[in-house]
Amino acid sequence: MSTRHHLQPISAVILLLVLAISPSPSHSSTHNHEQVNLESNPISRFQNYLRINTAHPTPDYAAAVNYLTAFAATIPTLQTRTLYLTTPDKPLLLITWPGSNPSLPAVLFNSHLDSVPAEPSKWLHDPFAAHLSDDGKIYARGAQDDKCTGMQYLEAIKELKSNLDYTPLRTLHISYVPDEEVGGLDGMAKFVESKEFKELNIGFVLDEGQASVNDEFRVFYADRSPWKLVIKSAGVPGHGSRMYDNSAMENLMKSVEVIMKFRENSFDLVKAGQAANSEVISVNPVYMKAGIPSPSGFVMNMQPSEVEAGFDIRLPPTAEPEFMMRRIAEEWAPAWRNMTYQITEQGSLRDYLGRPLLTATNESNPWWSVFKQAITAAGGKLAKPEILSSTTDARFMRQMGIPTLGFSPMKNTPILLHDHNELLESSVYLEGIKVYEHIIRLLSSFDGASVSEGR
Numbered sequence: 274m275s276t277r278h279h280l281q282p283i284s285a286v287i288l289l290l291v292l293a294i295s296p297s298p299s300h301s302s303t304h305n306h307e308q309v310n311l312e313s314n315p316i317s318r319f320q321n322y323l324r325i326n327t328a329h330p331t332p333d334y335a336a337a338v339n340y341l342t343a344f345a346a347t348i349p350t351l352q353t354r355t356l357y358l359t360t361p362d363k364p365l366l367l368i369t370w371p372g373s374n375p376s377l378p379a380v381l382f383n384s385h386l387d388s389v390p391a392e393p394s395k396w397l398h399d400p401f402a403a404h405l406s407d408d409g410k411i412y413a414r415g416a417q418d419d420k421c422t423g424m425q426y427l428e429a430i431k432e433l434k435s436n437l438d439y440t441p442l443r444t445l446h447i448s449y450v451p452d453e454e455v456g457g458l459d460g461m462a463k464f465v466e467s468k469e470f471k472e473l474n475i476g477f478v479l480d481e482g483q484a485s486v487n488d489e490f491r492v493f494y495a496d497r498s499p500w501k502l503v504i505k506s507a508g509v510p511g512h513g514s515r516m517y518d519n520s521a522m523e524n525l526m527k528s529v530e531v532i533m534k535f536r537e538n539s540f541d542l543v544k545a546g547q548a549a550n551s552e553v554i555s556v557n558p559v560y561m562k563a564g565i566p567s568p569s570g571f572v573m574n575m576q577p578s579e580v581e582a583g584f585d586i587r588l589p590p591t592a593e594p595e596f597m598m599r600r601i602a603e604e605w606a607p608a609w610r611n612m613t614y615q616i617t618e619q620g621s622l623r624d625y626l627g628r629p630l631l632t633a634t635n636e637s638n639p640w641w642s643v644f645k646q647a648i649t650a651a652g653g654k655l656a657k658p659e660i661l662s663s664t665t666d667a668r669f670m671r672q673m674g675i676p677t678l679g680f681s682p683m684k685n686t687p688i689l690l691h692d693h694n695e696l697l698e699s700s701v702y703l704e705g706i707k708v709y710e711h712i713i714r715l716l717s718s719f720d721g722a723s724v725s726e727g728r
């Protein structure tokens with residue numbers, strides 16, 4: 274029972290409409306509060322959202338919130354609130370669709386307002402013009418990550434409410450948070466700690482996922498946690514011509530050898546197909562600081578007394594944090610080799626009850642079953658659930674023990690997040706709205722009793 278049979282013609286009609294409009298790259302922006310431009314079709318509305326530059330280091334959050342608020346105002350019964358949990362330049366927009374039984378745990382759909390920067394000279398089209406090519410591709414920073422989902426949530430609700438007069442049983446919330454791309458500390462991290470969040474009584478969250486290059490949708494049940502490790506060694510300085518034991522450099526190089534061997538073992542598992550990239554502990558050297566500077570570079574006949582190196586480590590939620598700590602202390606930076614270390618960032622691997630930071634993707638989690646049914650109802654196929662290699666805001670909800678899946682309905686799409694020429698096919702975008710209609714319908718009408726058990 275596929276909905277795609279009637280979907281394709283609709284997409285084609287909208288695409289023709291859009292092509293007839295032929296937007297120019299110099300399209301007026303929506304930055305001005307008096308000029309929120311809500312055109313009458315989903316593609317134009319998506320383009321207008323993409324044209325609001327929310328790239329770091331100077332994201333225009335106010336314009337984005339203003340635009341989304343104006344769009345939400347066109348949909349009956351939606352309530353909007355802007356929260357300022359840190360500074361006035363970092364708003365968090367919360368849109369609520371009240372359910373008929375507000376005592377049931379609510380469902381949250383999250384997306385972030387910000388994006389990573391773009392280098393316009395490396396792009397085929399201006400990354401903030403949201404250019405629509407003749408073959409239906411929308412080029413824009415944020416097209417995949419993750420302004421698509423942010424707008425699709427609202428478009429799906431618009432369709433369900435305005436055209437089908439659907440009323441949810443459970444209350445539905447959409448959050449638009451700042452600063453995901455810079456760690457989320459002034460965004461989702463603050464939100465989940467707030468009394469406003471607790472009052473929402475969230476039972477299940479959908480957050481961003483990633484594009485799939487084939488016909489199956491990808492879904493993520495965990496993120497890897499980042500640890501940032503700095504190791505230092507000290508030693509007696511000496512003439513460059515002398516060989517002696519325990520120089521700072523020798524001790525650091527021994528550690529680097531041990532760490533690179535560990536990296537090789539992890540990578541071998543991936544290369545042999547025994548584990549996905551995101552299922553192993555990865556470690557990569559990211560900087561080394563050593564040597565005594567001279568006007569022409571470095572002093573060449575002196576062995577330095579202090580050296581330092583930095584490593585980016587990513588751990589899947591199945592890793593044992595205590596074991597990793599011991600490995601670092603005893604093998605990677607042992608005091609007996611005159612080494613010290615600092616873990617400057619240590620992402621959690623456990624939730625507040627000490628359970629691995631992951632969401633179950635089996636029958637023990639009733640939300641998972643409902644989500645899966647919705648994808649089937651939308652005529653879609655799900656790939657095997659994955660751990661995300663990197664990190665998203667989903668970790669903050671999982672930390673609170675709330676089941677959270679990462680999902681962005683983009684199939685047959687190259688993975689271009691954070692890349693030059695980030696793009697999304699307009700037909701894929703429109704199909705995603707249909708997928709969310711099914712998801713919202715099933716999740717919001719789900720009346721399971723023991724939903725607090727699922728995680």
Ligand SMILES: [Zn+2]
Nearest residue numbers: 385418419481
């Ligand atoms: Zn993202």
